[in-house]
Amino acid sequence: xxxxxxQFIGTTxxxxxxxxxxxxxxxxxxRVVVVGxxxxxxxxxxxxxxxxxxxxxxxxxxxxxxxxxxxFSNLYLGGFKEIEDIGHTYGGLxxxxxxxxxxxxxxxxxxxxxVSLAGGGxxxxxxxxxxxxxxxxxxxxxxxxxxxxxxxxxxxKAGSQSELLKAQLMAMPAGGTFAMxxxxxxxxxxxxxxxxxxxxxxxxxxxxxxxxxxxxxxxPKFSKMALFQEGWANHYxxxxxxxxDDFGGGNVSVDPNEMTVSIDGEVTKVDVCNVIPxxxxxxxxxxxxVTDGNWAPVNASDMSTKADAxxxxxxxxxxxxxxxxxxxxxxxxxxxxANAVRGALTGSKVFPAKFSNxxxxxxxxxxxxxxxxxxxxxxxxxxxxxxxxSQTGESSDLRKATYEESEGWYTGITTxxxx
Amino acid sequence: xxxxxFLLTVALAVSCTAALADNFGDPVAGEKVFRKCKSCHQLGExxxxxxxxxxxxxxxxxxxxxxxxxxxxxxxxxxxxGLEWHADTLDTFLEKPRAIASGTRMxxxxxxxxxxxxxxxxxxxxxxxxxANIPEADxxxxxxxxxxxxxxxxxxxxxxxxxxxxxxxxTCHQADGGxxxxxxxxxxxxxxxxxxxxxxxxxxxxxxxMQMMAGRLNAEEIAALAAYFAALEQ
Numbered sequence: 001x002x003x004x005x006x007q008f009i010g011t012t013x014x015x016x017x018x019x020x021x022x023x024x025x026x027x028x029x030x031r032v033v034v035v036g037x038x039x040x041x042x043x044x045x046x047x048x049x050x051x052x053x054x055x056x057x058x059x060x061x062x063x064x065x066x067x068x069x070x071x072f073s074n075l076y077l078g079g080f081k082e083i084e085d086i087g088h089t090y091g092g093l094x095x096x097x098x099x100x101x102x103x104x105x106x107x108x109x110x111x112x113x114x115v116s117l118a119g120g121g122x123x124x125x126x127x128x129x130x131x132x133x134x135x136x137x138x139x140x141x142x143x144x145x146x147x148x149x150x151x152x153x154x155x156x157k158a159g160s161q162s163e164l165l166k167a168q169l170m171a172m173p174a175g176g177t178f179a180m181x182x183x184x185x186x187x188x189x190x191x192x193x194x195x196x197x198x199x200x201x202x203x204x205x206x207x208x209x210x211x212x213x214x215x216x217x218x219x220p221k222f223s224k225m226a227l228f229q230e231g232w233a234n235h236y237x238x239x240x241x242x243x244x245d246d247f248g249g250g251n252v253s254v255d256p257n258e259m260t261v262s263i264d265g266e267v268t269k270v271d272v273c274n275v276i277p278x279x280x281x282x283x284x285x286x287x288x289x290v291t292d293g294n295w296a297p298v299n300a301s302d303m304s305t306k307a308d309a310x311x312x313x314x315x316x317x318x319x320x321x322x323x324x325x326x327x328x329x330x331x332x333x334x335x336x337x338a339n340a341v342r343g344a345l346t347g348s349k350v351f352p353a354k355f356s357n358x359x360x361x362x363x364x365x366x367x368x369x370x371x372x373x374x375x376x377x378x379x380x381x382x383x384x385x386x387x388x389x390s391q392t393g394e395s396s397d398l399r400k401a402t403y404e405e406s407e408g409w410y411t412g413i414t415t416x417x418x419x
Numbered sequence: 420x421x422x423x424x425f426l427l428t429v430a431l432a433v434s435c436t437a438a439l440a441d442n443f444g445d446p447v448a449g450e451k452v453f454r455k456c457k458s459c460h461q462l463g464e465x466x467x468x469x470x471x472x473x474x475x476x477x478x479x480x481x482x483x484x485x486x487x488x489x490x491x492x493x494x495x496x497x498x499x500x501g502l503e504w505h506a507d508t509l510d511t512f513l514e515k516p517r518a519i520a521s522g523t524r525m526x527x528x529x530x531x532x533x534x535x536x537x538x539x540x541x542x543x544x545x546x547x548x549x550x551a552n553i554p555e556a557d558x559x560x561x562x563x564x565x566x567x568x569x570x571x572x573x574x575x576x577x578x579x580x581x582x583x584x585x586x587x588x589x590t591c592h593q594a595d596g597g598x599x600x601x602x603x604x605x606x607x608x609x610x611x612x613x614x615x616x617x618x619x620x621x622x623x624x625x626x627x628x629m630q631m632m633a634g635r636l637n638a639e640e641i642a643a644l645a646a647y648f649a650a651l652e653q
Contacts, residue, residue, distance in 0.1 A: 328590060332590065335586040349580075351580060356632065370628075372627075372628055372631065374631055374632065374635055385635060386634060386635065388628070388630075395499075401496070401499040404600035405591075405600045405601055406600070408597075408600025408601030409590070409591045409600070409601060411593060412589065412592060412597075413591070415593055416589045416594070
């Protein structure tokens with residue numbers, strides 16, 4: 001039997017429809033829409049496009065043309081990186097076959113399976129992956145709102161906010177006061193506020209050695225606490241005053257007009273105030289109706305939401321169990337999700353979920369520490385398997401190697417995410 | 420003091436712990452084994468660094484810790500990670516140097532015979548700072564058979580599974596072979612890869628992240644990764 005081209009295509013299409021029904025649509029390739037081009041979304045988009053070799057249409061919706069990583073943005077504050085060192089474009093993803101759309105996703109119709117865009121129009125999907133990161137809980141810090149973010153920056157979404165906080169740090173008067181309002185659990189990057197305190201202290205020690213740092217913290221303890229406190233005593237003795245929950249650190253209000261911070265009733269005039277409010281999932285997760293409270297609950301085996309098997313949530317926005325909200329975690333979850341989505345759409349092999357995380361923090365020049373763990377999927381949650389943490393009193397050689405390792409990791413993960 | 424007289428002194432000093440000393444092997448036989456090392460390493464009074472560092476006082480020393488010797492990056496990493504030379508780590512290294520440090524410049528295939536290694540370690544021990552105390556300091560000084568089961572080395576991995584598993588490695592290790600701060604893992608011979616992963620799994624290599632990552636991989640998964648990385652183009 002000989003087939004002409006038209007007959008051949010017709011036959012193949014029928015066979016494909018039979019083999020992989022119901023996901024493959026008669027008129028074309030399965031479609032994945034990813035919202036958010038950070039560590040979760042960019043990785044998922046890249047891995048689905050790479051793994052399916054063109055068999056799946058992958059669209060990434062990301063409003064910014066340049067992405068500044070939150071990880072290492074504290075090193076920019078400390079003077080160890082330039083802002084451009086942590087800025088990345090999406091050219092590598094586009095070259096890797098991802099359709100990159102610079103727009104805001106403003107709505108999800110889960111019945112029609114479409115995502116609407118601020119610029120007009122909508123995109124249809126078979127599988128939707130939301131990786132929107134965090135937004136702030138309104139009214140979380142009395143006196144602070146988004147309209148006050150220039151007077152009192154959060155700098156917890158990297159980029160212009162990081163540059164603003166750095167400019168304010170550099171303009172501090174001699175012997176001035178830098179205040180931080182730390183967030184309650186759970187929040188993005190558990191050691192982040194304390195690495196930031198370390199980097200600010202390093203900058204001030206070099207440029208403004210009589211300046212002071214006050215941290216008002218609603219928590220009684222924090223990530224890598226012993227390591228940070230040892231480092232602060234060694235490198236920045238007498239500069240940092242950490243006020244935990246036991247001493248009223250959770251009873252805080254701010255006045256952005258007067259530049260004052262009230263901690264447990266005591267009002268202090270400050271020169272710079274870094275307010276990091278309580279967090280919740282990026283707004284699109286809530287608009288899609290997949291959140292429960294502040295976060296989106298997901299199934300550990302593939303990161304699909306409890307609310308909708310065709311909608312996945314990655315990274316900070318998800319509520320998944322034991323993993324910390326970090327770029328490393330989001331990247332790890334994205335790979336498990338990409339493998340599952342690809343399997344569902346193309347019939348490729350789906351392997352068991354494995355997750356891991358490591359968070360490095362820099363305390364002072366060549367004084368790096370880390371904490372990490374491995375995780376597995378259980379029916380209830382992502383559950384911790386094994387972990388490790390740097391020890392107090394480690395040799396300076398080891399701390400230097402740990403910092404160098406974090407730099408290697410930065411190159412590794414940004415390449416892994418963005419191509 | 421001649422070597423044989425020195426040996427006699429040591430023998431007397433450790434006679435009360437004869438059983439442990441037996442496990443170290445025979446230093447006289449070890450001196451013969453050391454001939455294989457002599458072209459690069461000096462030992463004893465006045466020993467200096469040559470192609471390799473001198474080996475006096477090696478027991479208890481952090482790996483790659485002579486400040487006046489230029490080691491490979493691989494060995495420096497192992498030492499910074501906390502690895503020390505003791506009877507067990509020396510035994511692993513002497514059997515197959517690459518198991519401890521894949522990038523070591525010590526181009527020596529290794530001593531296959533357990534007896535040779537134990538004899539050599541017994542000989543090296545004589546030139547340590549306080550040889551009589553070594554059995555107490557190193558209670559694990561018995562021969563440990565860390566020969567990988569040939570069945571493990573013969574396992575053929577599934578590269579597709581390896582590709583999926585490798586995504587966990589490439590978060591840190593660059594897929595293009597870059598090695599700033601974190602070593603490259605692409606284009607390794609499969610056997611080297613498997614040896615290294617088992618050395619982490621069995622905590623013969625010191626890095627805590629890698630001990631954790633390798634610790635939960637089974638034989639099939641390690642084989643799959645080895646197959647994938649060996650075939651990866653740079």
